[in-house]
Amino acid sequence: MNFTSAQAVINHLYALPRLHPKADLSYINRVLQILGNPQNQVKTVHVTGTNGKGSTSYYLSNLLQKAGQKTGLFVSPYVFSFNERIQLNGERISDHDLVNVANQVEEAILQVQRQDPDFGLVIFEYEVVLAFVYFVQKKCDYAVIEVGIGGEHDKTNVITPEVSIITTIGLDHEEVIGPTIKEIAQEKSGVIKFQRPVVLGYIPAEALPIITHKAAAEAAPVKRLGLDFSLTWGRKILYSDKFHTVKLTSRPQVEEIDAALAICAFSLLHLPLSSGEVAAAINQTVIPGRYxxxxxxxxxxxxxxxxxxxxxxxxxxxxxxxxxxxxxxxxxxxxxxxxxxxxxxxxxxxxxxxxxxxxxxxxxxxxxxxxxxxxxxxxxxxxxxxxxxxxxxxxxxxxxxxxxxxxxxxxxxxxxxxxxxxxxx
Structure with a gap:
């Protein structure tokens, strides 16, 4: 198959199945390997959580851009058009680039099918592969990757990120990764990788031991909201950690928390940005469809x-x-x-x-x-x-x-x- 338009790519994606018979990463890894493992050729930050992961991803993307980094962003769902799912420096992937990258992915899939005629990707796997190929082609310095559902078995979990973020843990998608908070926490802890720091938002008491145990097992440093970095509410909203003290413009409290998580993760990357520049990047961020x-x-x-x-x-x-x-x-x-x-x-x-x-x-x-x-x-x-x-x-x-x-x-x-x-x- 050779795509000639973005709509043809999108139509093909929407015709794909949503799930495989088994929930592992073997399918996507076969295609990524043929494509030269693009997911390993760009620095990433991995963001999961029941709520707030999209907002946190947008805030972090803006911070990275402010620091002069060519920044990829993979998020879902989209608000205006499919192309929002894959962004470069705040701009949606062009129709031309979408077609070009999809044809490369399609060729890789055909290579696998020559040995395994029944092989195929589900829709989200295909989208993830598109994103990584695009980010490498555009020579991104960093890519912010939002998890689809969960963590450990999510199709984005083929990366070893510089930093992982777990925003919140609550009930959603219980039929896939639940049904209990503890089971959901276990699944989301899968984004924690060996010796890579993890930033935590407000995690329920019953879930916290699961997350911290996984972090300890992976020797992953933990940065917790309210412990290692904080927000002060009042007439002024202040974010503070050992790197920055940042005044945020007033917004819904959950958005302020998402911004705080992004700032903490950014601080761990040790990129040069003053507290004033951090505040400007956060305060200028517009998140589609959120408040x-x-x-x-x-x-x-x-x-x-x-x-x-x-x-x-x-x-x-x-x-x-x-x-x-x-x-x-x-x-x-x-x-x-x-x-x-x-x-x-x-x-x-x-x-x-x-x-x-x-x-x-x-x-x-x-x-x-x-x-x-x-x-x-x-x-x-x-x-x-x-x-x-x-x-x-x-x-x-x-x-x-x-x-x-x-x-x-x-x-x-x-x-x-x-x-x-x-x-x-």
């Missing part, structure tokens, strides 16, 4: 929170905004069918006007997929565009409209907003 404000009055916030931990943090931030504004809070959301809907919907209170919607996407929940009590309690509008327009028009100056539950929904609405801005609507 993204598209209008101030009424306040319209888009956030892709899709599990209990993320939704709790998001609601805490938005409810404080509601208190300050003394307005009403409206929430438009959909979720993927495989998420913990019962627990997420239990977080909403009686005063919040929640409306359900859906997307033209296979995994997106339709009305019948929501729990029975949720269907009875909240209105359902299958047309997400109409639902968004109606809720926005109903919102007064001091009100808040929150769009959440899925990055796919957030991405669709951001594209809709961009289109409207372009047409003057």
């Amino acid at each position: 993204q404000i598209v209008q101030e009055r009424p306040l319209v916030i888009l956030d892709g929170a899709h599990n209990v931990q993320a939704m709790q943090s998001l609601l805490a931030f938005v409810r404080q905004e509601q208190v300050d504004r003394r307005g009403r809070l409206r929430i438009l959301l959909t979720m993927m069918q495989d998420k913990d809907m019962e627990q997420v919907f239990a977080l909403f209170n009686q005063t919040e006007e929640v409306e359900l919607t859906t997307l033209d996407y296979q995994r997106a929940a339709k009305k019948a997929d929501f729990p029975g009590w949720v269907q009875q309690k909240y209105p359902y509008q299958p047309d997400w565009q109409e639902a968004y327009r109606e809720m926005r028009q109903a919102s007064q100056t001091n009100d808040i409209l929150l769009v959440t539950g899925s990055f796919y929904l957030v991405g669709n609405i951001l594209q809709m907003e961009d289109k409207n801005a372009g047409t003057g609507k």
